[in-house]
Amino acid sequence: MKKNTITDIQNMRDQGSPIAMITAYDYPSACLASEAEIPIILVGDTLGMVVLGYDSTIPVTIDDMIHHAKAVVRGSGASHVVVDMPFGSYQSGWQDALRNATKILQETGCDSVKIEGGSRSAETVQRLSEAGIPVMGHIGLTPQSVKQFGGFKVQGKTPKDAVHLISDAKELESAGAYAVVLELIPVALSQMITQRISIPTIGIGAGPFCSGQVQVMHDILGLFNKFQPKHAKQFHNVGGDILATLMEYRKQVEDRSFPSANESFYMDDHALELIRSQLPDLDNDLSDAVRIMTEQNYELIARVSEFENIMD
Ligand code: KIV
Numbered sequence: 001m002k003k004n005t006i007t008d009i010q011n012m013r014d015q016g017s018p019i020a021m022i023t024a025y026d027y028p029s030a031c032l033a034s035e036a037e038i039p040i041i042l043v044g045d046t047l048g049m050v051v052l053g054y055d056s057t058i059p060v061t062i063d064d065m066i067h068h069a070k071a072v073v074r075g076s077g078a079s080h081v082v083v084d085m086p087f088g089s090y091q092s093g094w095q096d097a098l099r100n101a102t103k104i105l106q107e108t109g110c111d112s113v114k115i116e117g118g119s120r121s122a123e124t125v126q127r128l129s130e131a132g133i134p135v136m137g138h139i140g141l142t143p144q145s146v147k148q149f150g151g152f153k154v155q156g157k158t159p160k161d162a163v164h165l166i167s168d169a170k171e172l173e174s175a176g177a178y179a180v181v182l183e184l185i186p187v188a189l190s191q192m193i194t195q196r197i198s199i200p201t202i203g204i205g206a207g208p209f210c211s212g213q214v215q216v217m218h219d220i221l222g223l224f225n226k227f228q229p230k231h232a233k234q235f236h237n238v239g240g241d242i243l244a245t246l247m248e249y250r251k252q253v254e255d256r257s258f259p260s261a262n263e264s265f266y267m268d269d270h271a272l273e274l275i276r277s278q279l280p281d282l283d284n285d286l287s288d289a290v291r292i293m294t295e296q297n298y299e300l301i302a303r304v305s306e307f308e309n310i311m312d
Pocket residue numbers: 023042043044045046047084181183204214216
C-alpha cells in the first residue's frame with residue numbers, strides 16, 4: 001500500500017484540496033482513521049491528557065510516544081504518520097533533537113515528526129530536514145509551553161504577537177518544515193499566514209482558511225468528556241454509547257443473561273462421560289479430591305490427549 005508522502009500532502013495544498021488530519025494513539029483507532037482515508041494521522045502528545053490522564057502534555061516521555069506510535073504505524077495503512085516530539089526531547093539543542101528524532105523514526109517506522117515553536121525551533125527544523133527527517137512545525141498555542149502562556153489561551157491577538165507568528169511561520173518554511181500547525185489563533189491571522197507561506201497550514205482552532213484541519217480524535221468522538229475545547233466539534237457521543245454498553249454488560253452478568261448459549265462452548269457427550277468416570281466426586285472432600293487428582297495426574301494427562309483425539 002502506497003503511503004502518503006510529504007509530496008502528496010504538498011500537492012493537496014497546491015491543488016486546493018483541504019487536508020484532514022486526526023490524532024490516533026493506538027492500533028484500532030489508526031485502522032479506523034486509515035479506513036476513513038484520512039491522509040495524515042498525528043500521534044499527538046495530547047495522548048498524555050486523553051489517554052494517560054495527565055493534566056498537560058508536559059509529563060509525556062519519548063518512550064510513551066514510541067510505545068503508542070508503534071501501534072499506530074501498524075494500523076495506519078496509507079495514512080502518513082507524524083509523531084510529536086515530546087517536551088524535553090528537542091529544546092536543549094538540535095543535536096539532542098536529531099538523536100531523539102532518529103530514535104523515534106527508527107523504532108516506530110513513522111513518516112515524520114512534529115516540533116513546537118517558531119523562530120526558537122527553526123535551527124532544529126533545519127538540521128533535521130537536512131538529515132532527511134521531514135518535520136511539521138507547530139505555532140500559536142503550543143501546549144508544551146502552556147505554563148508560560150498561563151493557560152490554554154488564544155494567541156496572536158495583538159498586532160505585535162500577530163506579526164511575530166507570521167514571521168515564525170515564514171522562518172519554519174525557510175528552515176524546511178513541510179507543513180505547520182496553527183493552533184488557537186484568530187481566523188484573520190491564520191488566513192494571512194496561509195496566504196504568505198507556500199507549505200500547508202493545518203489549523204486547530206484557527207478557522208476555515210487553513211490548508212487543512214487537525215482535531216483530537218477523542219474530542220470529535222465525544223470519548224473524553226472531562227473537557228470540551230471550544231474549537232472541537234463533537235461529531236458523536238461515543239463516550240455515551242460506551243457507557244450505556246458497559247452498564248448493559250454489568251446488568252447481564254448480574255442477572256445471568258450473559259453468557260448465553262450463543263457465547264458458550266459445549267463438549268462431546270462421550271468425552272464428558274469419560275471425564276466424569278475418571279474424576280473423583282468433587283462434592284465430597286475437596287482437598288482429598290486435589291490429592292487424588294495429583295496422584296492421578298499422569299493418567300489424567302493421558303486421558304486428556306485421548307479426549308482431544310475424540311474431539312478432533
Ligand atoms: O498533540 C496533539 O494532539 C497536537 C494537536 C493538538 C495539534 O499537537
